[in-house]
Amino acid sequence: VVQVALNTSLDIDNMLLDSSSFAQVRCKSICVPGFWSEWSTLYNLNGEVLYFPTKILTSVGSNVSFHCIYKNKTQSVASKKIVWWLNLAEEIPESQYTLVNDRVSKVTLFNLKATKPRGSFFYNALYCCHQNRECHHRYAELYVV
Numbered sequence: 001v002v003q004v005a006l007n008t009s010l011d012i013d014n015m016l017l018d019s020s021s022f023a024q025v026r027c028k029s030i031c032v033p034g035f036w037s038e039w040s041t042l043y044n045l046n047g048e049v050l051y052f053p054t055k056i057l058t059s060v061g062s063n064v065s066f067h068c069i070y071k072n073k074t075q076s077v078a079s080k081k082i083v084w085w086l087n088l089a090e091e092i093p094e095s096q097y098t099l100v101n102d103r104v105s106k107v108t109l110f111n112l113k114a115t116k117p118r119g120s121f122f123y124n125a126l127y128c129c130h131q132n133r134e135c136h137h138r139y140a141e142l143y144v145v
Contacts, residue, residue, distance in 0.1 A: 022042055023042075024039045024040050024041075024042055025039070025040045026038065026039045026040065048070070048071045048072070048136050048138070049068065049069070049070050049071070049128055049136040049138045050068065050069040050071075051066055051067065051068055051126075051128065051138070051139075051140040052066070052067040052068075053066070053140070054140055054141065055123075055140065055141040055142075055143070056140075056141070056142055056143065057143040057145070058112060058142075058143070058144055058145075059144070059145060060112060060113060060114050060144060060145070061111055061112065062111075062112050062144070063108060063109065063110045063111065063112070064108070064109050064112065064142065065098075065106055065107065065108040065109075066084075066106070066107055066109075066126055066128075066140050066142075067100065067104055067105070067106045068082060068084075068104070068105050068106075068107075068128030068140075069103055069104055069105075070082055070105075070128050070129070070130060070136070072130065072134075076103045077130055078102055078103070079099045079100065079101065079102060079103055079104055079105040080099055080102075081130060081131045082097075082105040082128055082129065082130065082131065083097075083129050083130075083131050083133075084096075084097065084105075084107040084126065084127065084128055084129070085126075085127040085129055085135065086109075086124055086125070086126055086127075087118075087124055087125050088125070088127055088135065092107055092109070096108050096109065096110070105128060107126070107128075109126075109142070112142075112144045113144065114144050114145060115142070115143055115144045115145070122143065123141040123142055123143045124141070124142040124143075124144070125139040125140070125141065125142075126139055126140040126141070126142055127139045127140075128140075
C-alpha cells in the first residue's frame with residue numbers, strides 16, 4: 001500500500017505485475033490547501049492487457065498518450081514486441097511508439113480529429129497487440145470532441 005506519492009506516476013515493480021493486484025487512486029493539491037478527491041474506480045491489474053489510462057476525453061487538435069502492459073497467459077510480452085491498432089483497422093506507425101521500459105509500451109496520437117460515431121460506438125478503440133497480430137479483446141477508449 002502506497003500512502004502518499006508526490007509524483008504524478010508510480011512505478012509498478014515486477015513482483016506486483018505477477019501477483020493478484022487492484023489499485024485505486026485519489027488526489028489532493030500539495031500547493032493549495034483543500035480536500036481530497038473521491039477515490040477512483042477500482043482498477044483490476046490482473047488482466048492480460050492493462051491500459052493507462054483506460055479512457056481519454058480530449059478536444060480536436062490535441063495530442064494524447066496511452067500506456068500498455070501486455071501479458072501472454074502468465075508471461076509479460078516485451079514492449080518492443082507490442083504494436084498498436086486503432087479500431088482494429090488502422091495500424092499506428094511505429095514512429096509513434098515509445099518503449100517506456102522492457103514491459104511498458106506507450107503510443108502517442110497527434111493532432112486528433114473528432115471521433116465519428118460508428119453504430120453504437122461513440123469512441124475510437126485503441127488496441128495494444130502482440131507483433132504477431134494477436135490482440136486481446138480489451139481496449140482503451142478515445143473520445144475526441
